[in-house]
Amino acid sequence: MANLPTLRLGSQGPYVKRLEMNLNGLGKNYNSFVIDYLFDRKTEDVVKNYQDDIRLPRNGIVGPATWASLIDRVKMIQVKLNSLGYNSGTPDGWFGHKTTEAVLRFQRDHALVQEGVVNPRTRISLFAPHSADKFETRPSSTSLSSLDPYVASLASEFLNLTRAHNLDVRITTGFRSWDESDRLYAQGRTMPGPIVSNARAGDSYHNWGLAFDAAPFVNNQISNDQNLYILMGHLGGQGGLEWGGTFKAIVDYPHYQYTFGLTTEDLQNGRRPSR
Ligand SMILES: [Zn+2]
Numbered sequence: 040m041a042n043l044p045t046l047r048l049g050s051q052g053p054y055v056k057r058l059e060m061n062l063n064g065l066g067k068n069y070n071s072f073v074i075d076y077l078f079d080r081k082t083e084d085v086v087k088n089y090q091d092d093i094r095l096p097r098n099g100i101v102g103p104a105t106w107a108s109l110i111d112r113v114k115m116i117q118v119k120l121n122s123l124g125y126n127s128g129t130p131d132g133w134f135g136h137k138t139t140e141a142v143l144r145f146q147r148d149h150a151l152v153q154e155g156v157v158n159p160r161t162r163i164s165l166f167a168p169h170s171a172d173k174f175e176t177r178p179s180s181t182s183l184s185s186l187d188p189y190v191a192s193l194a195s196e197f198l199n200l201t202r203a204h205n206l207d208v209r210i211t212t213g214f215r216s217w218d219e220s221d222r223l224y225a226q227g228r229t230m231p232g233p234i235v236s237n238a239r240a241g242d243s244y245h246n247w248g249l250a251f252d253a254a255p256f257v258n259n260q261i262s263n264d265q266n267l268y269i270l271m272g273h274l275g276g277q278g279g280l281e282w283g284g285t286f287k288a289i290v291d292y293p294h295y296q297y298t299f300g301l302t303t304e305d306l307q308n309g310r311r312p313s314r
Contacts, residue, residue: 046101050078057133058082058101061109062089064116064134064142066158069237071228088237088288092302097287113138116157119165120145159241159307160217167309174247175217175240185214187248187312190297193280194251197295200274201255208271211261211293212252215245237289242303249312250296268292 072081083099110132117130127141139155183191201208217240227234244250255267272282283294299312
């Protein structure tokens with residue numbers, strides 16, 4: 040652990056491959072980087088988004104904190120697999136062949152797509168198989184009632200605030216079903232069309248009722264006037280919402296969320312907002 044090299048764009052060697060195996064095994068390889076000995080742009084892009092996800096500075100450089108987080112996450116999976124009788128070898132924090140094989144066996148036994156990587160559905164089956172709230176099977180909805188009650192109250196206050204500014208703002212997406220997210224993620228990857236999303240089902244706050252999309256309407260039609268979205272974003276921020284217009288990875292003007300400080304991985308692990 041102590042002597043791991045700091046890796047960045049252009050780095051080469053066996054530790055780059057180990058880094059890529061861990062990111063891939065943790066289900067982060069949304070841009071299909073090649074697992075090899077080269078830290079290229081695609082690898083850097085995934086590292087940056089991973090750092091965003093786990094609330095580390097988004098610098099694309101794999102130093103001690105990023106390494107530690109990756110190794111801890113892989114260890115946690117190895118320990119869990121071993122405890123469930125899926126031998127992944129000594130929990131060493133490296134997502135190697137033995138871990139991949141154990142994940143594949145676990146996925147086969149739990150009717151999951153056999154990918155060999157810990158995608159969100161696999162993570163839930165591993166760490167929170169008995170959660171009663173069954174977000175995975177809820178339908179998509181534009182209704183505020185599809186959201187977490189506190190997020191719904193923030194959304195409601197936000198809509199009131201926009202009305203006070205003579206805007207006609209409407210919710211265009213509330214809860215998004217996991218199947219719908221899977222379809223969006225498949226587009227441009229395994230299905231035709233352009234890539235529209237880097238979030239698998241379970242990786243979006245929409246899949247947990249903690250996010251909604253809202254658009255300004257003018258003459259009963261969605262407006263593309265950027266100024267209106269920016270005004271809305273300011274109003275949302277005043278109300279305590281996090282606005283997608285401030286995102287660094289993909290700027291997302293219609294998007295609002297309130298996370299309770301939880302990552303989507305926390306949610307997959309079974310953690311829930313405390314009230
Ligand atoms: Zn959104």
